[in-house]
Amino acid sequence: MKRTIKFRVWDKQENSFYSEEYLKHFNVAVSWDGKTIYQNFVSGEKEVGNEVIIQQYTGLKDKNGTEIYEGDIVSLQIPLNDQPILFNATIVWDYYQYAFEIHSSENTVLPIEDWFMLGDEPSVDCTIIRNIFES
Numbered sequence: 001m002k003r004t005i006k007f008r009v010w011d012k013q014e015n016s017f018y019s020e021e022y023l024k025h026f027n028v029a030v031s032w033d034g035k036t037i038y039q040n041f042v043s044g045e046k047e048v049g050n051e052v053i054i055q056q057y058t059g060l061k062d063k064n065g066t067e068i069y070e071g072d073i074v075s076l077q078i079p080l081n082d083q084p085i086l087f088n089a090t091i092v093w094d095y096y097q098y099a100f101e102i103h104s105s106e107n108t109v110l111p112i113e114d115w116f117m118l119g120d121e122p123s124v125d126c127t128i129i130r131n132i133f134e135s
Contacts, residue, residue: 010052058091089104
């Protein structure tokens, strides 16, 4: 599956995501200890910022057209005969498999492509509920 490579950045101290507009004004790097290092494009000044978590875009969208990222908690409705199965799951990047997975609350781990057809549109009824940082 060919996908757009995109990321979002969660600031652990501010408890919020950086906006894309905010990130456009800085050259942002992340050190090995998770601290952000900003370099202002205009002044060239560098500063060390808060600790962050970077999450990547899956290349998929939910039924409302919202982009699905690593760390999102989704509600999935799988058509099965006359009784659809409804469950919540977390989207996880598996660093060993180099693939996105769906981790259900029942500790089931499934490759994401088992539940989504190739392309942008989910083959199941999928809605983002929240991400792992929001209560």
